[in-house]
Amino acid sequence: MDEKNHIITSPVMGTFYRSSAPGKAALVEEGQAITPSDIVCMIESMKIFTELRCEHPGIVKRFLVENEDPVMKNQALIEIEIH
Template sequence: MDLRKLKTLVDLVSESNISELEITEAEGKVRIVKAGPTPLGTAQMQHYMVPMSPAPAGAVVEAAGAPAAAASAPVPSGKLIKSPMVGTFYRSSAPGAKPFVEVGDTVKQGQAVCIVEAMKILNEIESEIDGVVKQVLVENGQPVEYGQALFELE
């Protein structure tokens, strides 16, 4: 989805009485949910962008992932949860909050495992597979690339 269109939708929701907006297009699905009032009485917006299907492993993924892979530790051998976008990786929903998952936790398909912030939008990343978290491959607050492995599952 075009970034200008996405910003327009976010502005529309924040300036209106709409509490939730979901739009599905060929390239993906966007869901914008206006959070309820916080204890201070200010409103916050939560934004989620969920890809409709994983992108094929093409040249763009390899080119984007190559520098990161060359500089990182050995390649994990288990099942991987990969980033569906470029952004900043966060293990929890807020600073100081409990992480979504820890090493040793059982993860089910559709369960939220982290957040990737892209263009000031917090995107909740859900697992596409079941398994047990063997390793967290990215440090909290670190930038991630499209297709970069975030978690290794057994």
Template sequence: MKAKEIRDLIDFISGSGLEEVNIETEEFKINVKRSSPQVTVAAAPAPAAPAAPAPAPAPAAASEAPKAAPAAPAPASDAHLITIKSPMIGTFYRSANPESPAFVNVGDAVKQGDPVCIIEAMKLFNEIESEISGKIVKVLVEDAQPVEYDQPLFLVDPS
């Protein structure tokens, strides 16, 4: 990663309100944390073992972002719902462009592999697909809002 890309990432994090970002590729690993008004960056070479291009979002459920905490305490009736989480940091979009309808709305049925949103990260638009089949119960993020890694995006009723 070049110095300009790192500066652009730090500027994006500063403007988005994100507190921490972890990025890992085959070549490097970078951890950016904001502990006060300043931003600190720690970078290290990635381990020699081959790593997957994108870490699975499920294992990091315990480290949910503080912004997502209000959505975490759900009533007992929501206990069976499954959360679709963001696999990356970026800007959340419900549709492919402003003129297009949203990929999914509350009440829509989705199948595994159906696109549910787009997350823009560093000028790249990444289509996010549903990992489960079910019915969209709630959209947890507003359109064009910044999202963090592993932040809940949708609640899905798998039944």
């Protein structure tokens, strides 16, 4: 990973969601510009939802997991290209 890339990781073991609720549009798409206020994905663990953001503005480069995939704590989820 070079300096311009940032990896968003999961804070907890859980289920990875790309949208805020089943059937809703994805929160962000690959290639999309994001700011620190944008929610990029959700992790559900034991019925508790955690919204993840990227602390730097940038562009969503690549999703490393699929919607509804089980994820481990600290697992890499999304690669962000930092501006």
